[in-house]
Each structure stands twice: as C-alpha cells, then as structure tokens.
Amino acid sequence: MNALSQPAKWERFFWPVVATGLMLALWYYSVRWSGTKVFPSPREVEKGLAELLGHHVLWKDIIDSLRRVAVGFGLAVLVGIPLGLTLGWYPAANQVVNPTMQILRPISPIAWIPVAIIFFGVGDEAAIFLIFLGAFFPIVVACVNGVANVPSVYRRAGRNFGLTPPQLLARVLFPAALPQILVGLRIALGIAWLVVVAAEMIAVDSGLGYLVIDSRNSGKRYDLVVAAILLIGLIGLILDLAFRRLEKLRSVRWGFRHES
Amino acid sequence: MKLRLLWRPLAFIALLLLLWEVGVRRQASHLLPGPWGVVGGIVDLVRHGLLTKYVVASLFRVTWGFALAVVTAIPLGLAIGWYRRAEMALNPILQILRPISPLAWIPIAILWFGVGDLAAVFLIFVGCFFPLMLTAIDAVQSIPAVYINAGRNFGLSSASLVYRVLYPAVVPNLIVGLRITLGIAWLVVVAAEMIAVSSGLGFLIVDARNAGNRYDLVVAGMLIIGIIGLLLDQGMRSLEKVKSFRWGYSED
C-alpha cells in the first residue's frame, strides 16, 4: 500500500469518515479526562454553533467580514494587476520600484493597524485598508513574475502579427501570465481572509474576528469561540474552492498541473 | 553600470521619503512622524536597549514556532503524501483547519498557555504547520512516477528509495514552501505580540501607540519589521541557490 496503488471507490468516503470520527473522539476524551471546565467538548461546540446560527448577529458578522474582504481584495486587484503588469512589462521600472516593495512587503499588515486607525479611525475603512495592504503585494509580485516568465516565443509571435505594445500586453502577455496571476490572487485571497479576522479582533467591533474575541471577553464562552473558529475555517475553505473553480476555466487550464 | 543600477531605486526611495516629509508637514494633527522623526525613534530605541531586546524576543518566538512546525509538519506531510489513503482520510480536516487565521486561535492559545512566550510560539506553530504540511504532501505527490520507477528499477529498498529518490526530489518544492511559511511566521508573530505578550516588535508598536501616541516609535517598529522580514526572505532564497537544489527552479 503506497502512493502508487489505486484506492477503491468506497474508500474515498470511508477513510475521511474514520479519520474525522477518530479526531472528534480524541477531542471529546481529552476534554473529559483533563476535567477542564473552560474548554468545550465537540457536543458543546455543536450547541454553540446552533446558538450562533439561530442568532441573526452571526449573519451580520459574516456579511461584515465578507464585505470587508470583498472591498479590500477588490481594490487590491484593481490597483495591483495593472501596476504589476506594467512593472513586468518595463523591467527598468521594476528595478526602480522593487527595493521599496521588498521592504514594504514583509511588514505584517497587522503592524499597520495603528497607522490605519490614524488615517481612517476605528471602523470599516481601517479594516479594508489592512486587507488591501495584505493582498496588494502578493498580487503585484505574481503579475510581475507572470509577465517576466512569458516565453519569448509568444512575445515574438505577437510582434510578428503587428500588435502595438498595448495590444501585445492585452492579447499576449496578460493571457499568457494569467495562470500565474490566478495563483497569486488565490494566495492573496487567503491572506485577506487571515488579515480580516486579525483586524476585526483589534480594530473594529463587528465581524467574525470580533465574534471570537468578544465571545471570550464577555463571559468566557469558549464554546462560541471554537464554533466561530470553525466557521472561519469553513468560509475560508469555501472562498478557496470557489477560486479554484476559476483555474478550471479552459482558457487558463493549460497553465496548471493536472491529475490525469 | 552597477552604480546606475543602484542610484535609480535610491532616488525613488528618496522621492518617497520627500513626499512623506511634505505630507507630514502639511497635516494638521502632527500625530504621524516624518522620516526624521522615525530616525529619532530608532535612535531612542537603540539608546534604551529596547531594539535588540525586542528583535531578539520576536526572532526567538519565530525560531521556536517555525522549527517545531518544520520538524512535525514535514515528516507528517511526506508520510501522508506517500500513502494515498492517509491523504484521503485527513484531507477534509486539513482543508477546514488551514484557512483559519492563526490569530483566531489567540483565545485558545491564551487559555492553554497563558499570556506569554508559549502562547506566541503556539500561534506561530499553528500558522506554519498547515501550509508546511500541505506543501510536503503536494511535494511528494508531484514527484514524477518515472523517478520512483527508475529507483525501483535499480533495486533500491524502501528506505533507500526514500533517502535517495524521494528526499532529493521533494527538496526544491519544500524549500519554496519553507520560504513562504517563514513569511507567514513573521506576519503572525507581529500580530501575536500585539495581543498576547508584552515584548517584541509587535508589542512595541501597540505599546508605543497606547502609551502616549509615540508614532515615531510605531513607524520605526514597522520599518524594522520590514527589514528583518526582508532579511529572512533573502536568507531562505539563498538556500534555493544551493547547487543540488537548483534544478527545481525554472527562473533564476
């Protein structure tokens, strides 16, 4: 039994169920045997989840978080892709800007929180600004690399057919770089989801991140904390899966590794 | 030629600094420092011995959290990647746990480990564990079957197959994963320090703001975070340049 043997069809459901069951059992018994009064068992989390779902505040929190991600990520896409394509297109410009970007990029978006609060006050704009920062740099870098890695055959073919530089960018470089850009966008979306939760724990008072910190601070409701964490994971997963569907589009599929 | 390559980026940075200075002078609140203020802030930090202390504290946490994640996640990931059924079994759990912001674990970290180094190390560990594990799984699964068949063909035992074929084949992918993950660790430590501990660069930022709106120290802290993050990234990149790994990277 190794990587090369083909599992049967029933195993695709059997093994995940077994593993998840074992995991829940482990959780349940560690809570019981450790005798903790604070940390919830799976059963309590389930009740907590039901409580949250019955509460309309949860839906508001989810929508708030998603709205912030959508706006911040959307702005990063709108600014980052044209900028990244331009920098990839003019290597000379990239050389000028690159050192600055390299220093700004590793600054945790969270570290911008105090500055964001000065600029925008406590509220949506501050959170959106942080998400924008978190998503912006990965997108720009993916576009720069994507354009730089376009095989020269494609550029030469485009020029051969008499394309002007803007046409070359739109009709050859962008589609050729698109698979790599999509990968960058997916990573950026993951970071945006990570940042929104952190930002909501510190800089605003709504959203899923706030739900986590608030459940703890007001009455140590750890069942709600864990339930909210699981919800964050679930929504993050859905976002990621939705994005992966884009990679299946036929005009970009050639750029990805396939199972077949 | 080399000089010309250097002066343009420097001129660009100088231009940004100038814009910053002008922007700061024109604002009414005087909360935000200009570039000179930030330099003063860094000097202040050095004079009080806080700079080294906080940098060491942050790096200490990153090192431990990252190292723990590396020694657990990579062997586990390689094993899971090799056994398809294991991958199948654990995939749903991993997929749900992975997109959880490590920071969302903060209440749990504090509950388990109290406010302190351990909580921060735990958060970094959680933040690194899942990306590393998924990289390792993916690295094993993307080994071309020809390598494995070739290894078998030469009659390698399972152990030497792992050591002589699998390990060298996955290393290039792993190193890329390690670099990205170290970036995440650096991002998480700052956030963790802003909430869960009372030292380190993240704490510096929050503390400087809360205790008297010392925004010169805030921005100084951000700048140092950026520079150290850059150095960490460059360090990992130099690993990618090691000859025996290089075949795995298409670009230079």
Place this chain on the structure above:
Amino acid sequence: MPVMQPIAAPLPFTVKTRLSVDRVSMVFERDGKRTEVLNNISLEVGDGEFVCLLGPSGCGKSTLLNAMAGFLTPTSGEIRVDGETVRKPDPRRIFVFQERGVFPWLTVEGNIGFGLSKLGRSEREQRIAHYVKMVGLEGFEKTYPQELSGGMKQRLEVARALAVNPDMLLLDEPFGALDSITRLVMRGELLRIWEAERKTVIFVTHDIDEAVQLADRVVVMSARPATIQQIVNIDIPHPRDISSARYLELRDGIFKQIGLAHKV
C-alpha cells in the same frame, strides 16, 4: 547540368526578387565574450521560391532567419524585402517557431484568427473556416492546443501564419519535434499548401533529406561562424520520387559537401 552551382547563383530573369540578404554579419557580445555567428552572408530569394537553409545544429541558421523576420538586427550588412530594409517584425512575413508558438489560451479558431482582428466579423470567420479546412483541423475549431497532437499543433501554427496572407513564411525547424512518420506527412501537407498559395518560403532545417525533398534550392551553411558553403538547385519536379537516381545524387552530393561519410 552540373550538380553543384557556384555560390550566390543569380536568379532566372523571369522571377522577381522577394528577399535579398546583403553581406550580413552578426556578432553577439555577452559578458565581454564576442561570438561571431554569421559571417558575410549574401543570398537572393525569388518570389514564390522554396528555399531551405541547411546546416548543423547551432550554426546560426536560426539567427539568420530571425534577422530576416526582423527580430534581430544584423551587426553589419542589411536584409531587404521587396527593396525595403527589414527593421522590425511585420505581418507580411510570418515566423513559424521551432518551439510551439501556438497560444495555449486560445482555441484553434482563436489562434487562426489572432492576426485578423482588423477584418470584419464575417470575413474573419470565412478566412478562419478556409484555413481550418486547408490544414485539416475541421471539427477541432473549439479545441484548445493542449488537446491537440504535435502534428496538429504545428499545422495550426502554419494556418495561423497563412491566415494573415503574408508574402513570406519563415519556418524554423517546424517539424523538428515530431515523430518521423508525422514529419513525412507534414512535409507533404506543406508542399500541398505551398503549391496552392505560392508563398515565398524560407525553411530552416538540419535534416538533409528534408531539405532535398522540399526545396527549390538548398543553401548549405558551414558551422559557426556560418558562411554559405554552397547553393544546390534541386531540379526534380514535385511530387519527388525519393528513390530516384537524381534525388539520391543530389542528396549524396550534400552529404559529401558537409563532410559526412554516407554510411551508418
């Protein structure tokens, strides 16, 4: 008629000169190292002619072809097409690449229509349909290149080139990556298309048989720095019988010229 002709044989008076290469040399400098790739090359190609540039791998024949297309500028000398100096790429002469140059993000239709954006919709569709048919890709109009075989991709690239109605086709070892059976079929296809459209074709290859099967004239080039060793007229009408005495005579002549013993 002698088998070998003197260098730079003049064209027959009846044929108009399409391309002239005039004392072209090419030197690359990289990291302070000078590499001379082309050395004083002169060549005239007539309208509608099929010329093969034949030489060992890495001899610089691709460099010459790139210069003809306008992707590279000669260090000295110049290349003229219809009397006009070549300075940049132009849709009147389309380059078909050695590596696959079809765009993987476009369908067969999209690739063939790539150079036709200036045309009206109905005319464009007509042209696409015409060339899809000519290269035998009917039924694959909506298919992406990834799902095509190597031979189909190469035919697609030829169709994309022909669709813009160029005066010249510049083919850089276009069948090099194909298996030998597909390669034979493709040669036949190319000749059929050439006879239908009568484009001027410059075809780079290192395969002596391929050159003798296809070309009106074979330009034999030496190893780097490349010079023209000899220009051989292939005076066999198409379709060529590749076991005929004349074919073998011409082929063996080139074999000797290149300095290969004709034995395995």
